[in-house]
Amino acid sequence: xxxxxxxxxxxxxxxxxxxxxxxxxxxxxxxxxxxxxxxxxxxxxxxxxxxxxxxxxxxxxxxxxxxxxxxxxxxxxxxxxxxxxxxxxxxxxxxxxxxxxxxxxxxxxxxxxxxxxxxxxxxxxxxxxxxxxxxxxxxxxxxxxxxxxxxxxxxxxxxxxxxxxxxxxxxxxxxxxxxxxxxxxxxxxxxxxxxxxxxxxxxxxxxxxxxxxxxxxxxxxxxxxxxxxxxxxxxxxxxxxxxxxxxxxxxxxxxxxxxxxxxxxxxxxx
Numbered sequence: 038x039x040x041x042x043x044x045x046x047x048x049x050x051x052x053x054x055x056x057x058x059x060x061x062x063x064x065x066x067x068x069x070x071x072x073x074x075x076x077x078x079x080x081x082x083x084x085x086x087x088x089x090x091x092x093x094x095x096x097x098x099x100x101x102x103x104x105x106x107x108x109x110x111x112x113x114x115x116x117x118x119x120x121x122x123x124x125x126x127x128x129x130x131x132x133x134x135x136x137x138x139x140x141x142x143x144x145x146x147x148x149x150x151x152x153x154x155x156x157x158x159x160x161x162x163x164x165x166x167x168x169x170x171x172x173x174x175x176x177x178x179x180x181x182x183x184x185x186x187x188x189x190x191x192x193x194x195x196x197x198x199x200x201x202x203x204x205x206x207x208x209x210x211x212x213x214x215x216x217x218x219x220x221x222x223x224x225x226x227x228x229x230x231x232x233x234x235x236x237x238x239x240x241x242x243x244x245x246x247x248x249x250x251x252x253x254x255x256x257x258x259x260x261x262x263x264x265x266x267x268x269x270x271x272x273x274x275x276x277x278x279x280x281x282x283x284x285x286x287x288x289x290x291x292x293x294x295x296x297x298x299x300x301x302x303x304x305x306x307x
Contacts, residue, residue, distance in 0.1 A: 048073025
């Protein structure tokens, strides 16, 4: 794989600009000099896949990832065949969008033990992996900070599963908002970079008042710039995708969200 400068690997996840349509996202992201778009199903479903592909092609955008929302552990005590069918559908959509990354998490325990959650997650990934392999896709496991889910909170857990399965089709999404303060993060990045297939980021408010209380990337406690340099030094070559959940910032002109993110991101590498 030829090296691409991180300047050209900035993406905006569509949840960051919720008032815009898919077409508006594509137009404004490209106008700001951003090369990638993180696709969310609500906007994709509202427009349709053919028109979404046309919008991305028109503005020279690549699909950095699809937030697939495959609940890998389901809700039952055994493998859910309906879940597998849903997961295969998501993989087909991702393949059509020409992305390489589908973001997924196990979701909540619903009274089940951590051991069972892990076993079910592994079983689902083993069922989905042959199709992901065939499509050249990676299912990216995203740790999510407590209390927003009650299982799978750490990079350590995610890398453990990726190491155990050891397949190209299973990787890790590093979302700085969720894991920036995890002990040993720099070492995990250095030793596990081969499994880190994508990055999401935003600023972290201390204290965080509620889930949709994130900040722009250069603000708050998370050392995003430092984490990005750890990643680049380790050999990461994926997308850096702004994923901004913020009741406050969503009220701002979305052009400001996009342009300020691009300015800050460029400054990280100057």
